[in-house]
Amino acid sequence: MRGSLFAFLGGAFITLQGVANTRISRDIGTWQAATITQLTGFIMALIILMFVRDRKWKRLNQVKPLYLTGGALGAVIIFSNVTAIQRIGVTLSISIILIAQLSLTFFIDSKGWFGLVKQKMKLPQFIGLGLMIAGVVILRF
Missing domain, CATH: 1.10.287 (Helix Hairpins)
Structure with a gap:
């Protein structure tokens, strides 16, 4: 049940983020919007991480390097979503x-x-x- 709730919230926030990024990109540009989104996401995740303090950082060396590039996909995701929303709604x-x-x-x-x-x-x-x-x-x- 909790998994479904988190999936629903994630889907809702992806939509809200896409709309917000589209509005930002109209004012300052798409790559600028992607940069701001990634930066504010990083800051929010860092703040949450500071409160969680579960010390799982020690296992970072166990993660395959390819998987560590996953966050970089976010820039392409944001650019693609913003461009799509601007063109087709x-x-x-x-x-x-x-x-x-x-x-x-x-x-x-x-x-x-x-x-x-x-x-x-x-x-x-x-x-x-x-x-x-x-x-x-x-x-x-």
């Missing part, structure tokens, strides 16, 4: 973003990448993805 952008996320996660799960347990994709998952794509096509027209 929030609803269509978020719909396509979700389809892209699900499509990639199907591939990652089926291959067991990143140390995840391989998952077999079944017909209901493909039907669900197909319905989402059909929904986007309907939204577009």
Whole structure:
């Protein structure tokens, strides 16, 4: 239940962040908006980390270097989301973003990448993805 709640909150905040970044980018530019977003995100995470103090930093050397670059993807994510929202609107952008996320996660799960347990994709998952794509096509027209 808590996992679903956090997923819902994460999705809601991704949408709010996309809209806020789009507004910022209109005033100062898209890469500037991405920079500010990354900086304020870093500051917020650092403040929270200071309160948590769980000392897990000691295990940083156990993390594969490739995974440490994950935060750098945030700049590309922000730029892409802002540009999409400016060109096709929030609803269509978020719909396509979700389809892209699900499509990639199907591939990652089926291959067991990143140390995840391989998952077999079944017909209901493909039907669900197909319905989402059909929904986007309907939204577009």
